[in-house]
Amino acid sequence: MDKVNLLIAGVGGQGVILASDIVGEVAITAGYDYKKTDTLGMAQRGGSVISHIRIAPKAHSPLIAQGDVDVLLALEKMEAARWAHYLKPDGVAIVNNHAQPPMSVNLGDETYPSDKAITVIIKNVTNKLYLIDGSGIAKDLGNVKTLNMLMLGCVSHFLPIDVSIWKECIAQHLSKAILEINNQAFNIGRKEVTEILQNNRLKYGLI
Amino acid sequence: MLKLLAGNEAFALGAYYAGVMVASAYPGTPSTEILEMLSAHKDIRTDWASDERVAMEVAMGASFAGVRALVVMKHVGLNVASDPFMSSSITGINAGLVMIVADDPGMHSSQSEQDTRNFAKFAKVPILEPSDSQEAHDFIEVAFGISERFDTPVIVRSTTRVSHSKSVVDINKKRTTKNAQFNYDVSKYVLLPEYARGRRPNQEKRIEMLREFAETLPLNQITIGNKRLGIISSGVAYQYAKEVFPNASFLKLGMVYPLPNKLIGEFASKVERLIVIEELDPFLEENIRLMGIELAGKEIFPVIGELSPDVIEESAAKAGLIDKTIARNKPAEGLPKRPPLLCPGCPHTGLFHILSSIGKRSAPKKTKDTNESGLVICGDIGCYTLGAYPPLSAMDVNVCMGASIGTALGMERANLDKKVVAIIGDSTFFHSGITGLLSAVYFDSKITLVILDNLTTAMTGHQDHPGTGVSAQGDQTVKVELGDLVRGSGVKDVRIVNAFDLKAIRASVESALDADHLSVIIVRGDCSVRIKTRSGARAVDVEKCNDCGMCLLLGCPAIQQDGDKVHINSALCAGDICAICEQVCARSAIDVI
Numbered sequence: 001m002d003k004v005n006l007l008i009a010g011v012g013g014q015g016v017i018l019a020s021d022i023v024g025e026v027a028i029t030a031g032y033d034y035k036k037t038d039t040l041g042m043a044q045r046g047g048s049v050i051s052h053i054r055i056a057p058k059a060h061s062p063l064i065a066q067g068d069v070d071v072l073l074a075l076e077k078m079e080a081a082r083w084a085h086y087l088k089p090d091g092v093a094i095v096n097n098h099a100q101p102p103m104s105v106n107l108g109d110e111t112y113p114s115d116k117a118i119t120v121i122i123k124n125v126t127n128k129l130y131l132i133d134g135s136g137i138a139k140d141l142g143n144v145k146t147l148n149m150l151m152l153g154c155v156s157h158f159l160p161i162d163v164s165i166w167k168e169c170i171a172q173h174l175s176k177a178i179l180e181i182n183n184q185a186f187n188i189g190r191k192e193v194t195e196i197l198q199n200n201r202l203k204y205g206l207i
Numbered sequence: 208m209l210k211l212l213a214g215n216e217a218f219a220l221g222a223y224y225a226g227v228m229v230a231s232a233y234p235g236t237p238s239t240e241i242l243e244m245l246s247a248h249k250d251i252r253t254d255w256a257s258d259e260r261v262a263m264e265v266a267m268g269a270s271f272a273g274v275r276a277l278v279v280m281k282h283v284g285l286n287v288a289s290d291p292f293m294s295s296s297i298t299g300i301n302a303g304l305v306m307i308v309a310d311d312p313g314m315h316s317s318q319s320e321q322d323t324r325n326f327a328k329f330a331k332v333p334i335l336e337p338s339d340s341q342e343a344h345d346f347i348e349v350a351f352g353i354s355e356r357f358d359t360p361v362i363v364r365s366t367t368r369v370s371h372s373k374s375v376v377d378i379n380k381k382r383t384t385k386n387a388q389f390n391y392d393v394s395k396y397v398l399l400p401e402y403a404r405g406r407r408p409n410q411e412k413r414i415e416m417l418r419e420f421a422e423t424l425p426l427n428q429i430t431i432g433n434k435r436l437g438i439i440s441s442g443v444a445y446q447y448a449k450e451v452f453p454n455a456s457f458l459k460l461g462m463v464y465p466l467p468n469k470l471i472g473e474f475a476s477k478v479e480r481l482i483v484i485e486e487l488d489p490f491l492e493e494n495i496r497l498m499g500i501e502l503a504g505k506e507i508f509p510v511i512g513e514l515s516p517d518v519i520e521e522s523a524a525k526a527g528l529i530d531k532t533i534a535r536n537k538p539a540e541g542l543p544k545r546p547p548l549l550c551p552g553c554p555h556t557g558l559f560h561i562l563s564s565i566g567k568r569s570a571p572k573k574t575k576d577t578n579e580s581g582l583v584i585c586g587d588i589g590c591y592t593l594g595a596y597p598p599l600s601a602m603d604v605n606v607c608m609g610a611s612i613g614t615a616l617g618m619e620r621a622n623l624d625k626k627v628v629a630i631i632g633d634s635t636f637f638h639s640g641i642t643g644l645l646s647a648v649y650f651d652s653k654i655t656l657v658i659l660d661n662l663t664t665a666m667t668g669h670q671d672h673p674g675t676g677v678s679a680q681g682d683q684t685v686k687v688e689l690g691d692l693v694r695g696s697g698v699k700d701v702r703i704v705n706a707f708d709l710k711a712i713r714a715s716v717e718s719a720l721d722a723d724h725l726s727v728i729i730v731r732g733d734c735s736v737r738i739k740t741r742s743g744a745r746a747v748d749v750e751k752c753n754d755c756g757m758c759l760l761l762g763c764p765a766i767q768q769d770g771d772k773v774h775i776n777s778a779l780c781a782g783d784i785c786a787i788c789e790q791v792c793a794r795s796a797i798d799v800i
Contacts, residue, residue: 011545024211024373034211035339037372039315045547045593045666046764060449062339062372065517067535078542085536102545106768107598107759110543121539144778 002160003056005064009083010075011100012046015148018173019073020051022152023159025169027055030161037062046102048079055159071158073151075134076100078113081121091126094154094193096134096147130154132192138185143178146185153189157197163190212376214369217340218279218307219244220376221347225303226384227251227277229269231262233638234667235281236316237370238309242279243670246679250384255670255679258608258638259284263291263306270304270360271396273388275351282310282321283607287639289326292360296330297406298396299358302385303351309365312486313513316666318588318607320511322487327362327464328494331410333417334362334464335426336442340374346461348379349426357413357420364463366486368443368513418465426461429474436528437478439471439491439502443514448484450516451523463491468498475500482507482528486514549593551765552781554661554706554732559594559601560761560791561713562628565720568600571756582720583618583625587611587640589632590666590734591659598760602630609639612647615654626720630657633689634664634672641692647725648697655719656727660689661706661734669737689729698727706732709790735781743783743799745775751796758788758797 006023010016017038027034036053052064066086072093074080080095087093095118104110113121122129132154138147149170156166166186174182212220218241222230230253232242246253256262259280266278280288285308295304308326311317327334335350337343343365350361394402421427433454440448441460448457458474460466475481483492483504492504507526508519517535524532549556563569566582586592586602587610595602604614615629631640636658647654664670671677676686693701700722704711712730719726747758749772758766758773765779766788775788777800789797
């Protein structure tokens with residue numbers, strides 16, 4: 001059996017915690033031990049939200065040590081830069097190409113980092129940076145709230161778990177009304193990463 | 208049966224299957240979900256008490272009446288409940304009484320960092336410390352057993368990373384309950400000094416008996432691995448330590464007070480070097496040192512803040528306990544922070560904007576800066592605390608629940624040459640503002656008190672309170688009318704204004720500030736998070752907009768700036784339920800899309 005340390009980062013309201021809950025169901029269905037912890041309480045008030053997720057034969061700490069993250073999934077690109085230092089040197093960063101400026105930027109007191117600056121920060125840690133137009137695709141699909149399922153589709157590529165288990169758990173977690181569109185989002189996300197990997201001819205087995 | 212449960216869910220299930228009949232709490236992160244989960248069971252009586260003191264008293268009453276009772280709070284909630292708590296240590300209990308107290312190391316959402324283990328020692332009651340969801344579930348039954356066997360309340364202490372972490376739990380699914388029965392015993396339940404004195408030796412004797420009991424309690428476990436290093440640990444810190452020192456010898460303590468002297472001595476004698484890894488205070492360390500055992504703890508690991516595997520590893524490497532540590536990347540510098548904010552459509556925004564404007568706290572970008580501030584604003588705890596952040600910057604003091612009114616009275620009494628305003632939310636007011644208001648009336652105060660009434664306890668997740676008319680279990684109940692309560696306290700000048708009518712708010716605040724008597728303004732509006740459907744998203748008409756920046760002073764997350772141009776993010780905009788940006792725009796440049 002393998003182990004994966006996954007960090008999901010985003011802004012309050014983007015569905016970070018729902019995403020990490022689904023990963024949990026998927027992990028235990030696949031027979032792994034699982035622990036996770038979220039920052040909660042002020043999450044809906046537009047603050048930073050982080051989920052630490054441990055998937056392993058046996059997990060002790062819910063918190064992942066800095067430098068020990070295998071996969072960073074960021075639903076907002078500045079949050080990707082903020083948490084990049086948690087990644088292993090060969091870790092994978094999957095980043096939604098979406099900016100939600102904080103208040104200080106709105107007021108003109110601070111500047112939102114440029115795409116170049118964000119890329120430099122992440123590439124300082126790892127070369128494996130995948131930029132996905134998640135918010136754009138979700139909007140085209142007709143529901144921006146499918147973003148987290150789409151990004152989970154991307155992440156599914158890097159977890160040692162069969163896609164059928166993902167589908168099973170998503171179906172259990174979401175109501176019938178939104179299941180179809182979220183499945184679509186998941187599939188698109190998974191396909192996006194497959195295509196990137198094929199184009200780069202990088203080989204990924206179990207981490 | 209295996210389930211994936213957050214610590215708080217596991218606590219709730221553990222309490223349910225331990226036969227709890229009465230549970231009470233006041234919301235407080237990271238403990239809130241426990242009572243929420245328990246409220247789903249209709250065979251338990253659960254209630255949101257107005258504050259933790261009442262919650263504690265309710266649990267005590269139920270326990271005295273012969274049924275197992277649970278009270279839940281965060282660490283600062285124990286400060287509030289401490290008076291009845293200290294008494295409960297002397298009276299003892301009848302049916303078991305368990306208190307779940309959740310600490311917040313690192314102060315993710317609290318005004319202070321406190322180690323509740325100290326409180327247990329202070330009160331001379333036992334305290335258990337689970338380290339994950341399985342233990343959260345299992346320790347509750349153990350706690351009730353200890354409570355009834357030793358005639359004592361028992362604290363089960365949680366922290367953020369136990370309450371808000373999810374892990375696999377094997378659930379016990381058997382529940383048995385007792386029938387209520389009160390055994391009249393004035394010398395136990397009435398703490399007249401002569402009776403309390405009679406019970407005092409029990410407290411000391413009880414601690415000694417518990418100390419003996421701790422020696423063989425399965426929750427305290429020695430595991431011998433590599434004998435070069437022996438680690439004593441408890442709570443989630445134990446889990447971190449297991450990651451960093453997988454091969455060390457461990458003494459895991461599940462009951463952290465009283466401590467098992469002999470077991471600890473036995474462990475100390477088996478290992479070469481003894482250390483303690485614990486979060487926050489050197490509680491275990493100091494108590495073990497008192498036994499005459501040499502060990503290291505806070506000379507290696509930090510006292511302040513949360514622990515984590517990397518903090519432990521780096522501290523241990525510095526102390527030479529491990530050979531190497533990986534070279535860690537530093538966090539990127541200069542990234543704008545992302546603090547929590549008042550939501551788009553929040554009913555508090557308008558009031559804070561008016562106070563900010565009157566108090567000259569912020570200036571639109573093209574006008575001169577001014578730091579003249581004729582107001583002192585004493586605030587309180589809730590979503591509205593976020594009014595302290597720029598651009599609103601409309602809060603000067605905020606120390607604990609209910610303190611807004613008292614601190615405002617103190618400032619007034621000091622003859623400060625400023626107008627004093629107190630701001631408090633509805634739930635906070637019911638919690639600990641009433642006594643402040645009574646003093647304001649009694650002191651013949653002239654302050655302005657604003658009560659922000661969004662008809663819920665919002666920050667912790669929209670729980671009910673005495674003013675909502677709905678119980679913890681979702682039933683209609685008697686509603687306490689806020690206006691009547693305030694008038695009934697003797698306040699003559701009580702106004703109620705719409706949270707989304709800036710003109711009315713400004714008029715009311717200005718006249719209240721000028722008034723030569725106590726004025727109470729109730730600013731009422733629904734929390735926008737609870738309103739799921741949206742219509743009428745606003746937009747900025749670029750032809751009419753002259754970039755004055757006034758709308759930006761509202762601090763609304765939906766109003767965003769791109770270079771010099773302002774635009775409204777329609778996905779975030781609350782639309783028709785709010786529309787206060789329209790009201791501040793002098794050029795009518797904001798309208799429905």
